[in-house]
Amino acid sequence: MGRAEDRRARRRGGRRAAPTRSSAAPTGSSAQEEPVTVVGGRAAARRAARGRGRAKGKAGKDGRSLIRRMFTWKKIVGAFFGMCLLGMGAFIALYMMIGIPKGNADATLQSNVYQYSDGSLMTRDGQRNREIVGLDKIPKSVQRTFVAAENKTFYKDNGVDLRGTARGLLNTLSGKGAQGGSTITQQYVKNYYLTQNQTVTRKLKELVISLKLDREKSKDYILAGYINTSYYGRGAYGIQAAAQAYYRVDAQDLSVEQGAYLAALLQAPNQYDWAIASDTGKKLVKARWNYVLDNMVEEGWLDKAKRARTTFPTPKPPKAAPGMGGQTGYLVNAANNQLARQLVAQGTADNVNDALTMVNQGGWTITLSIDKKKQAALEKAAKSQLTSKLDPKKRSVDADVQAGAVSVNPKNGAVVAMYGGQDYYKHYRNNATRTDYQPASTFKPVILAAALDGGAQTQTGKPITAGTMYDGTSRRPVVDNGTKVGFAPENEDNASYGEITVQTAMNKSVNSVFAQMGVDVGMKKVLKVGGDLGMDTSKLNARPAQTLGTMGASPLQMAGVYATLDNHGKKVTPTIIKSVENSRHQVDLPNPIGDQVISREAADTVTSVLTGVVDDGTARVSVRNNAERDGRKVAGKTGTSDENRSAWFSGYTPDLVTSVGLFGESKKSGAQVSMHGAAGLPRVNGGGFPAQIWAAYTFGVSRTGLKFDLDTTQGAAVRPTYSQTPSRTPSQTPSRTPTSESPTSQTPSRTPSRTPSQTPSQSPSQSPSQSPSETPSGGGVQNPLDPNGGQQP
Structure with missing residues (x-):
């Protein structure tokens, strides 16, 4: 038995304790006791180890057990269904409580009142441009374009898109704004029964009313309401007014192509209006037009062969609304657009389209910042x-010349005058706010501001200052760390200037110098500073060609850039709205004066340099020598774009900033064209008509006796300016005198600038004894006489 028990104990791994010794066993029987004793010892050790492990893990197991007991799958599922039931109950309660209200869109429409800054009446916007037409007056194919554009399941759904509505609610709660998803029924409910306000309450009401409306009314009733209440732009509410505004026909005579455009237009009337759309806007609306027609083919509403034959129906030019003639229409539209953007920014509306609908529903009293005296002076x-x-x-080219201008108070950002074109009735698009033309050389101060603000250096390691020397040779290849970047810009008239200072390069608007400077600074830095100052540079790819101002910009934007320079580097965002009143909506206008975006020293140095453009550069004829100047201190910059499609002068006195742009726009096609030969002149330059308009206006309304309060030791305003003798003969003699002032071979002038704000203690008695014989391939050369590393000669 003993051996059998031992075998069983060994098979059990020693878990069995050693058997009690029998009294009959011999006392000296160690042969049987030894193996049992060993097995029993191992078993005890294992039991002790397991006991310690259980003791250590007991607390953790107790905690996990508590969590498991609290969050069992049954409880989780139960909580989920409980929340669902609670939500369903709340929705049922809402459904019972909310009824279909009376339509209030037409009942609450009022005129908007627009006032000058002094409170005097500018205009009222008159009656709504709306005419309700029955669905039987709208061709079936045209009806379906709206369904194809907005809601392909319209004839099958129950009036709501639960997924889209849920997304909208989450976006509203999280502050992300709307992302679409509404059905035609929901949009009609929003337009006719509710408001454009972006709130959770409105979205829930929209959902409930849409469900009820879909049950109580026919799809034709809802579609007719949607088409007749939507806003199409150009002041047109409803399809009848839109058909007249865009195609000069009644709704019943619209083609499927025209209907598809109007349906596409509803997504963004302001952006997609062909008359004022940017190139991007035109591409987007064409893409959406194609999307509408393709959806109609997919749904079986349009024959594929007929679809293949369709061509885009270009809308006709707009006609101005009554009471909007002259400059009034431009001012009103500019104010409406700014108000709409603010409504979106503060969360009152989902998007600009909804916001414009809110504005055009009326009931607003909008006081503009426009000064009546200055406005009249600018027009004159x-x-x-x-x-x-x-x-x-x-001269047929004279019909293609368009002008735009904006005047801003740099201390408070108020737009005190705006010129949008010769007449709103004759030219619908506002030239003061359009951004499709190049600002050309008026962008050069941005490059210098970026260099000064960032403490940039030339590629030879010298600080970039007003006195830094650069090679002004026309078509000089731009290099980056010794490598040519494939860009060699031509100066105006292909004139070469040899070694010149940054000050002289700004005065004469030398492209080759600023192209190299832009690479020295870094084009990403240049574009960032441009954006900080007020230009729209966020989507631009940094490349050297942009040093010539090849991006788009408006007079309004450029006025903001130069106002920020005038305001010592504190951001100025021009505003045309002084105050807004409305009984249903609260509008919080932002402060036009923002943060310090570049250092004061950098901004003031740019201002100082720009005084040289007026006194010794491309603007001297129109501005410096103007009989009405009366000692005013002036800084500014001219600009003329490639092929003379645009010409600019942006300039400022201590109390007023004005940007003037001329644009070549074909009267027939609206395309950008050259202004060569306009008014009988070979070329329209920034120093010509734009500077002349600027001077005639500014010297008539700005204050005299003011000085620039500059924190800088550089530039034409604080020390004498000189014209330097080129170190070598220009590579090419211009065939005619450059309009921007050709380089001359003369001894340095000892006459101080005509507008210094302080007199230097001592003027250099002579030009530098030695000019650098060759500019390093990397860019600028430093003049050894400059205490900052670059004294201008």
Whole structure:
């Protein structure tokens, strides 16, 4: 038995304790006791180890057990269904409580009142441009374009898109804004029964009313309501007004192509209006037009062969609304657009389209920042200096010249005057706010500001200052760390200047210098500073060609850039709205004066340099020598784009900033064209008509006796300016005198600038004894006489 028990114990791994010794066993029987004793010892050790492990893990197991007991799958599922039931109950309660209200869109429409800054009446916007037409007056194919554009399941759904609505609610709660998803029924409910306000309450009401409306009314009733209440832009509410506004026909005579455009337009009327759309806007609306027609083919509503034959129906030019003639229409639209953007920014509306609908529903009293005296002066200057000299009967190109201008108070950002074109009735698009033309050389101060603000150096390691020397040779290849970047810009008239200072390069607007400077600074830095100052550079790819101002910009944006320079580097965002009143909506206008975006020293140095453009550069004829100047201190910059499609002058006194742009726009096609030959001149330059308009206006309304309060030791405003003798003969003698002022071979002038704000203690008695014989391939050369590393000669 003993051996059998031992075998069983060994098979059990020693878990069995050693058997009690029998009294009959011999006392000296060690042969049987030894193996049992060993097995029993191992078993005890294992039991002790397991006991210690259980003791250590007991607390953790107790905690996990508690969590398991609290969050069992049954409890989780139960909680989920409980929340679902609670939500369903709440929705049922809402459904019982909310009924279909009476339509209030038409009942609450009022005129908007627009006032000048002094509170005097500018205009009222008159009656709504709306005419309700029955669905039987709208061709079936045109009806379906709206369904194809907005809601392909319209004829099958129950009036709501639960997924889209849930997404909208989450976006509203999280502050992300709307992302679409509404059905035609929901959009009609929002337009006619509710408001455009972006709130959770409105979205829930929209959902409930849409469900009820879909049950109580026919799809045709809802579609007719949607088509007749939507806003199509150009002041047109409803399809009948839209058909007249865009195609000069009644709704019943619309083609499927025209209907598809109007349906596409509803997504963004302001952006997709062909008359004012940017190139991007035109591409987007064409893409959406194609999307609408393709959806119709997919749904079996349009024959594929007919679809293949369709062509885009270009809308006709707009007609201005009554009471909007002259500059009034431009001012009203600019104010409406700014108000709409603010409504979106503060979360009152989902998007600009909804916000414009809110504005056009009326009931607003909008006081503009426009000063009546300055507005009249700007209009008079444009007429006397430009439009009176244009004669389309003699020269067809004269009909293609458009002008825009914006004047801003740099201390508070108020737009005190705006010129949008010769007449809102004749030219619908506002030239003061359009961004499709190049600002050209008016961008050069941005490059210098970026260099000064960032403490940039030339590629030879010298600080970039007003006195830094650069090679002004025309078509000089731009290099980056000794490598040519494939860009060699031509100076105006292909004039070469040899070694010149940054100050002289700004005065004469030398492209080759600023192209190299832009690479020295870094084009990403340049574009960032441009954006900080007020330009729209966020989507631009950094490349050297942009040093010539090849991006788009508006007079409004450029006025903001130069106002920020005038305001010592504190951001100025021009605003045309002084105050807003409405009984249903609260509008919080932001402060036009923002943070310090570049250092004061950098901004003031740019201002100082720009005084040289007026006194010794491309603007001297129109501005410096103007009889009405009366000692005013002036800084500014001219600009003329490639092929003379645009010409600019942006300039400022201590109390007023004004940007003037001329644009070549074909009267027939609206395409950008050259202004060569306009008014009988070979070329329209920034120092010509734009500077003349600027001077006639500014010297008539700005204060005299003011000085620039500059924190800088550089530039033409604080020390004498000189014209330097080129170190070598220009590579090419211009065939005619450059309009921007050709380089001259003369000894340095000892006459101080005509507008210094302080007199230097001592002027250099002579030009530098030695000019660098060759500019390093990396860029600028430093003048050894400059205490900052670059004294201008």
